Amino acid sequence: MQRAPALSKTPLNAAHRRMGGRMVDFGGWDMPVQYPAGTVEEHLRTRTHAGLFDVSHMGEIDVKGADAIPFINRLTSNDVTKLVDGQAHYSALTTPEGTVIDDLLVYRFGPEHLLLVVNAGTTEKDWDWIESHHKDERVELKNVSANYCQLALQGPDALRILQTLTETPLDEIKYYHFRLGLVDDEHAIISRTGYTGEDGFEVYAASDRAEHLWDKILDAGNQGTPEGVLPCGLAARNTLRLEAAMALYGHEITEETTLLEANLGWICKLNKGDFIGRERLAKQKEEGVHRRLVGFEMTERGIARDDQEVLINDERVGRVTSGSPAPFLKKNIGMAYVPAEFANEGQEIQIDVRGRTVGATIVKTPFYKREKK
Amino acid sequence: MANVPEDLHYSKDHEWIRVEGDIGTIGITDHAQHSLGDVVYVELPKTGETFAAHESFGSVESVKAVSEIFTPVGGSITEVNETLQDEPEKVNNDPYGEAWMIRIRMSNPGEVDSLLNAAEYEDFTKAEETE
Numbered sequence: 001m002q003r004a005p006a007l008s009k010t011p012l013n014a015a016h017r018r019m020g021g022r023m024v025d026f027g028g029w030d031m032p033v034q035y036p037a038g039t040v041e042e043h044l045r046t047r048t049h050a051g052l053f054d055v056s057h058m059g060e061i062d063v064k065g066a067d068a069i070p071f072i073n074r075l076t077s078n079d080v081t082k083l084v085d086g087q088a089h090y091s092a093l094t095t096p097e098g099t100v101i102d103d104l105l106v107y108r109f110g111p112e113h114l115l116l117v118v119n120a121g122t123t124e125k126d127w128d129w130i131e132s133h134h135k136d137e138r139v140e141l142k143n144v145s146a147n148y149c150q151l152a153l154q155g156p157d158a159l160r161i162l163q164t165l166t167e168t169p170l171d172e173i174k175y176y177h178f179r180l181g182l183v184d185d186e187h188a189i190i191s192r193t194g195y196t197g198e199d200g201f202e203v204y205a206a207s208d209r210a211e212h213l214w215d216k217i218l219d220a221g222n223q224g225t226p227e228g229v230l231p232c233g234l235a236a237r238n239t240l241r242l243e244a245a246m247a248l249y250g251h252e253i254t255e256e257t258t259l260l261e262a263n264l265g266w267i268c269k270l271n272k273g274d275f276i277g278r279e280r281l282a283k284q285k286e287e288g289v290h291r292r293l294v295g296f297e298m299t300e301r302g303i304a305r306d307d308q309e310v311l312i313n314d315e316r317v318g319r320v321t322s323g324s325p326a327p328f329l330k331k332n333i334g335m336a337y338v339p340a341e342f343a344n345e346g347q348e349i350q351i352d353v354r355g356r357t358v359g360a361t362i363v364k365t366p367f368y369k370r371e372k373k
Numbered sequence: 374m375a376n377v378p379e380d381l382h383y384s385k386d387h388e389w390i391r392v393e394g395d396i397g398t399i400g401i402t403d404h405a406q407h408s409l410g411d412v413v414y415v416e417l418p419k420t421g422e423t424f425a426a427h428e429s430f431g432s433v434e435s436v437k438a439v440s441e442i443f444t445p446v447g448g449s450i451t452e453v454n455e456t457l458q459d460e461p462e463k464v465n466n467d468p469y470g471e472a473w474m475i476r477i478r479m480s481n482p483g484e485v486d487s488l489l490n491a492a493e494y495e496d497f498t499k500a501e502e503t504e
Contacts, residue, residue, distance in 0.1 A: 039436040040411040235410075235437045301458070303414055303434055325413045325436050332414075354432075354439075 010056035011149050011210035019231060026234055027121035029057045034233035042236035043327040046196055047368075050155035050221055051232040051240075055195075055202070056210060059123030060148050061116040061130065065139035068114050072106060075133055075276055077259055079269040083108040087177050088193060091267055093118075093126060094277035098258040098284060102126050103249055105193065107178060115189075117150075119249045133276070149210030153217055153229070154200030154240075156370075161221040161229060162201055166190065170201070184216045195237065197244025197368050242333065243326050245295055245365035251306065251321045252293055252335055260284050261337065262293045263365075291318065292343035295365035296351075298332040302358035304351040310336045311350040311357060317342065320351060326367060333367050334360075375404040375498065378469055382485055383494035384445035386427070389469065395482055397446055400473045401433060401464065404498045410435040412464040415457040417474055423449040426484050430475060433464060444477060446484040452476035 007030035016023065021032030032054070034042065045051055063072055073080040078091035087108055093101035102122040107115040118126045127143050134141065153162055159170050168181030168190055178191035189204040205213055214231075221229025238248070247253045253262050260268065260281060270282050298304060304323030309316045323334030338349065347362040381389040387405035391398045406412065414434040424430050426447040433440050454473050457463060463472040479485070489497060 033437065034410060038411045040413075043436075239436060301414075302416075303439075305439065325434075327436065 008057070010054055011207045012054045012056060012214055015211050015214055016054065016231075021231070021233060024234075026057070029120055031057060032231075032233040033235045035231050037230050039233065039235040039239065040327045042230050042232040043239050045230040046155045046198060046232060046236065046240055047328045048156070049227050050153060050157040050161055050200075050229040051196070051236065052214070052217055052221070052229050053152040053154065053232050053237055054149075054210075054214070055152050055237075056149040056207070057120035058150055059118040059120060059126065059143070059145040060204070061118065061123075061127060062142040062144045063114040063116060063139055064112060064142075065137070066112055067137035067139050068112050069108075071134070071137040071139050072114055072116070073272065073275060075130060076104070076106065077264075077269065077275060077277070077281070078106070078267045079272040080106060080108070080114070081272065082269075085110055086179060088191060089176060089267075092253070092259055092264065093129060094259065094275065094281075095255060096277055096280065098260070098277040098281040099255045100249070100253040100257060100259065100262075101129050101255065103247060103253055107189070107191070122249060147207060148204045149207045149213070150202060150204050151210070151213060151217065152194055152196075152200065152202045153221075154194045154196040154198045155229075156199060157221065157227075157229070158198070158200040161217065162190075162203070164220045165216060173201075175199075183213060186213060188213075195244075195246060196240035197246070197366065198240075198370055238322075239324055239327055242322050242324055242335070243328055243366070243368035245335065245367055247293075248322060257293075257337070258284060258289070261289045261291055289340050291337045292340050293321065293335055294338055294343050294347075294362045295333065295335050295367055296349060296360040296362050297367070298334075298351070298358060298360045299348075300359040302351070302353045302356065303332045304334040304336075304353060304358070304360065308354075309352040310338055311352060312338065312342050312347070316352075323351070329367055331367075335365070338362070375402070375407060375495075376469070377403070377491045377495050379491045381469070382445065382488040382490065383497075384427075384443065384488055385497060386443040386445075387498075388443060388445050390445050390485065390488065391473075392479075392482070392485055395479050396451065397448070397477050397479050397485070398473050399444060399475050399477060400468055401442060402494070403468050405440075406465050406468045406472075409433060409440060409464075410437065412461045415461045415464060415474070417453045417457065418450055420450050420453055423447075423480075424477070426481075433461075442474065444475070445488055446477065446479050447481060448477040448479040450475050451478050
């Protein structure tokens with residue numbers, strides 16, 4: 001009898017089970033989709049106080065050597081030469097067609113040292129892609145995914161909670177910057193980044209300290225009280241990023257979609273020098289895209305779901321990339337590709353919800369934007 | 374532990390039915406609402422529509438997923454619980470009471486005999502969980 005390959009586990013697997021996480025197979029990883037509080041409460045608590053997410057399944061690739069910056073600059077669309085030590089940016093590994101191998105964060109530790117943080121399900125593919133483009137550049141590549149745990153503490157109370165566990169002055173870390181520091185005496189990368197639309201931090205530490213840090217952060221955040229931190233599962237992570245209109249690999253961005261179609265022109269630095277896909281992206285920018293990613297909200301009763309078809313004037317013209325109820329906004333929202341001529345705010349569209357056409361309107365994204373203090 | 378009232382009949386699709394004469398009142402079980410999570414949307418048929426036993430008559434949606442709901446017995450719909458449109462959370466809070474979904478005039482009341490009783494349903498859900 002054939003058996004499915006064993007699921008990968010993060011170092012927090014036992015903690016998730018102990019805390020009543022409902023475990024699912026997420027791209028080959030055994031991950032909590034929600035905890036007993038439930039997706040809606042986890043989502044709302046992250047918006048109003050704080051949520052803690054295990055994102056240790058993400059991949060980390062270490063790039064060291066004299067050519068680290070020019071090498072990664074040739075493989076990714078954002079401009080790595082603009083990063084300073086202690087800074088990170090959002091970027092993409094691109095194909096010659098300008099489509100997306102993966103989206104990632106590039107961290108600069110020094111002039112000859114970068115760390116790439118990539119999606120869990122694509123880590124192997126990314127590794128092979130990067131290796132295959134490694135010619136005579138002086139770089140040493142290492143897949144260090146297993147060495148790190150990654151905990152994301154997100155929400156308006158994230159800074160206050162994390163500050164009780166570290167002497168690193170967190171308010172001095174600007175958005176998309178990071179510092180090396182101690183969190184409860186554990187060496188960590190403390191990064192002011194996230195995937196929820198809230199202020200917050202992503203803490204990278206040694207895998208074998210994951211459970212200790214997880215418990216410490218929950219304690220520090222008064223877990224179990226009505227305004228305390230909540231452990232959050234992948235379902236809340238998804239609805240939070242969708243309200244913030246952040247792309248999810250395999251949905252909004254794939255090897256079939258270009259960065260410009262996905263409204264990611266802001267990470268396409270076409271004038272930085274050559275990179276894989278630059279030529280095609282420059283041409284597409286000049287000629288204009290044929291389709292574009294838009295955000296929509298349902299105007300009739302019904303919830304759009306991933307992969308459902310979009311109709312305009314009774315014609316099937318596109319597909320939903322992500323669709324869901326938005327727990328904080330209390331609306332049903334989604335993102336979809338539509339022909340460029342229809343990609344305008346206020347355009348009426350319809351979604352084929354399991355055979356029933358339900359009305360929706362294209363709206364401005366992000367759906368949710370936090371108030372800056 | 375999921376609540377399984379003694380006086381109801383159950384389907385393997387996790388619906389319950391309360392039988393009064395030839396009218397059956399149907400909803401989803403506590404076990405079902407629990408595995409769905411927060412219910413945010415319920416889609417139900419219209420009065421007068423007819424369904425065969427085990428046919429899908431609507432759907433229940435949580436934030437994450439859509440689940441079809443199946444009638445345990447065949448018949449025509451005599452009443453639909455419209456309040457679930459605006460208060461789908463009732464399905465989580467009171468699955469056997471306020472969150473009844475449809476009333477159906479059974480075309481063959483004998484179909485009830487093939488359903489599970491409370492003890493059998495409880496065993497069934499336990500067996501499913503250990504699978």
